[in-house]
Amino acid sequence: MTHKPNASRRRFLQAASLMSAVGTSGAPFALNLLTVGAAAAQTAGDGYKAIVCLFLAGGNDHANTVLATDPASWSSYTSVRTTNEAGSIALPAAGMPGGVLPIVPNTVQPGREFALHPGLGPLKDLFDNGRAAVIANVGPLVMPTTRVQYKAQSVALPPKLFSHNDQQSLWQSSRPEGAKFGWGGRMGDLLASMNGNATFTSVSAAGNAVFLAGQRINQYQVNASGAVPIAGVSGSLFGAPAGSNSLHAILTGSRSNVFEQDHAAIVKRSIDAQGVLSTSMAPAGAAGVPNPTQYTNPNTGALANNPLAVQLQTVARVIAGRGGLGAQRQVFFVSMGGFDTHDFEKANHADLMAKLAHAMSYFDTTLASLGGADLRGQVTLFTASDFGRTFTSNGDGTDHGWGAHHFVMGGAVKGKDIYGTFPVTGLNHAEDVGSGSLLPAISVDQYAATLAKWFGLSDGQIADVFPNIGNFSMRNLGFMA
Template sequence: MTKKINASRREFLRAASLMSVVGASGAPFALNLMTMAAASAQTAPQSDYKAIVCLFFSGGNDHANTVLATDPTSWSTYQSVRTTSGADSIALPAPGAAGGVLPIVPTTAQAGREFALHPSLGPLKDLFDAGRAAVIANVGPLIVPATLAQYKAGSVPLPPKLFSHNDQQSLWQSYKPEGASFGWGGRMGDLLASMNSNAIFTSVSASGNAVFLSGKTINQYQVSSAGAVPIGGLSGSLFGSTTAGNPLAAIISGGGNANLFEKDHAAIVKRSIDAQAILATAMLPAGTGGVANPTQYTNPNTGALANNSLATQLQTVARVIGGRAALGVKRQVFFVSIGSFDTHDNQRVNQGDLLARVAHALSYFDTTLSTLGGSDLRPSVTLFTASDFGRTFTSNGDGTDHGWGSHHFVAGGAVKGKDIYGTFPVTALGHAQDVGSGSLLPGISVDQYGGTLARWFGLSDAQIGDVFPNIANFTKRDLGFMG
């Protein structure tokens, strides 16, 4: 009975005391005592470092204008379905036309098919052509493989709450709808945190709180472009005094009282303060002498130069990776994001700008990693994209509506690039994967997509099965896009 009560108390303190220190939105900053105790100081060669970066397109990116089939039959259908009257038509210009889609030639041919990328993805096309980026066709949440007939009949288990933003964002990141407590990035961190002497730096977000990074024992650590976020009042001026931060730190981390709750609370706060100090010192600086600042990107609609917040997030990731030795980490999972992909209206303009930012940021990240700290870190870092869902193939006039399956990208030096993985769906309406209005029934599950990344990351088959509970339902568990 005593052991059961202690375990319950620990679980309560894990949540409650973190909240009391930094508030609900800041809870991931604090340290997880159980994780810190479990982490061992194993060492490995520096070349053994690996990082996975999730780039999430919030809102549901329109895949059908991101990666396109351009063979004559497909292109004719594409134009007939997506061309609407007026200037707001979402159909893109043909290859070779002014502002036209950008042809790509995958290493593995798909009979009778030709392909292209959105006109704004020029820098990403360069990565694809160089063999450091690949397309994964028609990915989405699935519990078991499903045919259109099974979907319509409801004869196989299907993901819950399809077409819902919040639920599908959570489902992509954690296999459960909104309200999930941990995600597959955090679970990978749980299993490999023993390789890190500072387990708190295993899961790091440069884009706020994300269930993707939360594990059963690992808590995500959030950073901003300014670096590690300190507890307020411990430095600088507090109530007009430059010395008041010292007694405040002593009060919140002293733990002198015999009360067990206060002792655990104080220990967590102290470790949070210590972790912030470690990261602030270990992160490479931004700009001169550290990680170069991103250049501005060109808005394809206006031609104006503008700052790119996604590139800045990836700069923050690079700065943390640059401090990996000082942080004592060999495995890290990161999260960055870009929003506004819910393009029900004005899609051609809005998506064009968003994808320009994505391509600019990925090119910047690739260049930065190529010489980070004097080493080429590209083979050690793999970035993959995710989104709520794809969108309908049909247009609502100047936009698209919620869908299911979508095309995604993986990028990095370990990627078997310049290829399209998975069967590219038919460009038409009413085909064998059309669940309505051209919304795609996925041909590849998120479990297969993530499981392939997890195998490269170092997880065993048993661990992959633990992280991705549905992967046992699929025959092909490694899609082959990682070296």
């Protein structure tokens, strides 16, 4: 009989290795700054890997993002999505002005043809060049589920389906709203021992995200200005350096009260981390990571700044500073809102798609020559979203669904392909649970576990991070080299 180490023993060993990485002296969570110089010297570009979660908040309309365009599918698509109202959400056919963009995946799905939203031109280029792939019909599942089982409620189902907050949390953590830990953070827990400075293992450029919350690793939040400093603790306060020194001493000095002692330790950690990041993170602009160009709004033709591209620039700046941070494994989070397209979908979704493709293309180009190195093979970006949307139209938009198609991008991605059987286009088929809402054929656990395997997690660690993965026979979807 094969003995399987129990989870508590495994977690103990993981915690022990993490403590070795962070250091055992000083206050709780304090940075072991003495290791930074050594880590910088030891960090080799070839050993570095990063995963970037790009979250499309609100629930992306997958049916207008990746489309089946073979005659039968296109006929069904246009008949359902072309309404009698002015707000029809059907896209023009390929070859028409503003028409969908055909793609030809390496793996043939007999009788099927495919295209991308007309706003995804730069992403089509990435797909055609083999650096992006489509993962079809992904969503939260507890176990493989058929429509009959779903209707009969005869198998365990994800809780609180079709709810924004719960499904955002479920995608990021395997649990509904109220979850404390995300799978990005849990991966960080397991691999933080590879980093000379564990503080920068999980980094968000989009505010707080449960995806990055670990049991031992705290997510670190940055913005386009870099680390957010505590005002007044450096430089001059009230016109005098002595004021800053005094404030620093007050905030970080020793305390006899346990609560005050922990607070001081956390403040000191923040001050120290800000100092490390500010000296390691590459600058924005010509002297460091190039600024994104403006994107073209497809509805107005006007040029505008792209906040998502700026978030990805911030991620690239942190990656460029990986040597000074002692980083070998990092998990990042960026996000873009506006995908809850119940109304005005055709115009609003077109703008969202243009921003998405522009930002992803910018990130790919930036990674191709980041600090003189091509890091595209070491950084993988994937999309996630609350849920897909209904195939039916409400007249001017779509409503909450379940499964959806997603993109994975990077040099390690086996690109120019669609993974998973693309669902039937239409209504009342085996994957339609109502109004064309897709019953997922691929679980988030399978999608994420494939990324985790590339990232360096063992099969046992993957089983710890993704509690439902044991219910699926295929644990690696094969889209990573």
